Amino acid sequence: MKTIFIPIYHGLQSVNILQTDAIHVLLSEPDTRVVVFCRPTKIAYYKERFKGYPNLVFESFVFELETTFIERILKFIGSNLLDTWDVYYLQRRRLMSIGKPFRYCAARVVSKILGNAKILRRLYRALDLRLNQRQVFGKYFEKYQPHVVFASDVLGVNDTIMLREAKKRCVFTIAMVRSWDNLTSKGVVRVQPDFLLVQTPRMFEEAVRLADMEPSHLEIVGVPSFDHYNGFVPDDPLLISKILSLSPGRPFILFSPLFEHYTESTVSILKYLETKINDGALPKELAVLVRYPPSYTSRKLDEFDGSKCIFFYQPGEHFPDTKTRFDWEFTKDDMRILANTIYHSKVTVNFVSTLTIESAVLDHPVVNIAFETMLHPSVNNSLRMLFKQQHIVPLLEIGGSKLAESYDELISHINSYLLDPTQDALGRKKIVEEYVPMFDGGTGRRIGKVILDRANKVPPRNV
Structure with missing residues (x-):
């Protein structure tokens, strides 16, 4: 039996592999076994969720x-x-x-x-490779004798440890870049895999320049977390309003906040939007749906208790991680709800997060906030500094969204899109072309096929 190791220690890794066709392709051959390593807090969740797959094994292993x-x-x-x-x-x-x-x-x-x-x-x-001597996963290599190790986050801590041990044991390694900002911000790729999957041509160039990968050891596969957007058919807006706890038919804008160092700015912007709705600068019937990022704990914003226009939604399943962060899991329902929330909202407002790209995929208008709410913000509190990040700059250069550089511009841009949501459609199309290449719903299948093809070519190894 061929055995494939996959460490999964982040919600997006799970979305990329366990919520796409990747895992189904890997399990399509009866002589293939997949061993997933995860946090102890998730082991029961995964075993229950995937109990119908006898060749899918979960091993509980702490975050090292x-x-x-x-x-x-x-x-x-x-x-x-x-x-x-x-x-x-x-x-x-x-x-x-x-x-x-x-x-x-x-x-x-x-x-x-x-x-x-x-x-x-x-x-x-x-x-x-030489100085790191601990054999953290040693007993699992001896127990399962894997043919291939697939690290779906080449810069992740446990992924790096497993890649290192696989290299020392001459086990074939494949890895993937988890997300679009990783190669420029997460440090150097410490263990070069035998083969690396990247999502976009831009990542391909970064992998050669920053991770020192040979082009022949790279393959562009697309963005797996966007597979479900291909062929998306929206649900009844009344159903979505009920799920989001909004009044049936009430128009709303989708707001993706920042917390921790940026909580004060988030509160200031929401208060401003609330004021402008109440005084008529924005339509009085408009609501603001604040969708928590899945990794943040639901910090209660007492300032909006009893608000008639500010509402909150916390997506996903959550697992303890830190005091301010969750490890999280999305189900297919969670991903469907997000797609519907974007589609049925009037405008999405955020800080150039992945939501900008997701909105572009659905040809939906986006306003990005790029002004300071504090008089003299530090580096940690500055919103403008976010827009200098290397993965953000080329996205903004494409266009496809409006950049609010003041409170007044925020209101002006929202109203402009309310009047004509078709504005910047060409720019949104260009965003999709550059940041979601191969947008055919088949990225998960491509990932699974690459791993399986390599596993089929690797002879059994003694470890």
């Missing part, structure tokens, strides 16, 4: 952290071993959050002096 001095040093170097603006931005944010100016200076030295040299990145990877 570096414990030795050498491991912590190697992690520090790896997270800073790129000279990109996004890495610099995260370094500045850490400095503002925890202080430690010496650590910040060391991080900048790693980025500027070491991060631009391909040969030094190669040396780092060799040392990382």
Whole structure:
């Protein structure tokens, strides 16, 4: 029996693999077994949800952290071993959050002096492989003797650990970039897989330039989390209103907030929208649906208790992670509700999140907020700084959305789209062409086929 290892420690990994045809393609051959490694908090959930698949095995394994001095040093170097603006931005944010100016200076030295040299990145990877001696997944390699390890988040902590151990055991490795911002912001790819799947041509170029991958070891497969948008047929708006706890037929805008360092800004913007609805600058019948990002805990905003126009919705299943963050899971119903929420809203308003691309896929108008709500915001609180990130800049250059650079522009842009939602349709089409290539609903199948083809070519290995 062929065995494939897949670590899944993030909700989006689950969406990309377990909620697409990828997992069904892998299990389509009766002599193939898939072993998924997940957090202990999710093991019962997964076993119940996939109990009809005898060749799909779940192993509970804690989220691994570096414990030795050498491991912590190697992690520090790896997270800073790129000279990109996004890495610099995260370094500045850490400095503002925890202080430690010496650590910040060391991080900048790693980025500027070491991060631009391909040969030094190669040396780092060799040392990382050599000096990390712990066999975290050793007993599982011995138990299952996998043919292939597939890491659906090439920059994830546990994915990296498993890739490293697979390399040492000469097990064939395939990996994927989890999301569109990862290669420029999450540090260097510490373990190069034998084969890497990327979602877009832009990611392909980044994988060659920043992850030092050979083009022949890369394949563009599309964006798996967007498969369900292909051929989307909207549900009855009255049904969606009921699910979202909105009055039947009431028009609404969809607002995707930011929390933690940005909570004060989120509250300020929502208060402003509430005021403008109440005083008639926006239509008085308009509601604002605040859809929590799935990873954030539902922080209760007491400021809006009893509001007649601000409503909240928390999607997904949630599992403990940190005090302010959830690990999460989406079902197909959750993804359908999100698609319907975008489709039936009048305008989506956000901070250039993935929601901008999802709205473009449905040819739906988008307003992105790019102004400060604080007089002198720090790097951690600045909304404008978000728009300098390397994955954001080219998206904005395409067009397809309106950029609100003041409170007044926010209201003006919303009203403009309410009058004519067809504005910027050409730009939205260009966003889809560049950020959702191969938009045919078949990305999951392509991912599964690549993994299965490789597994079929790899002979059994003794470990």
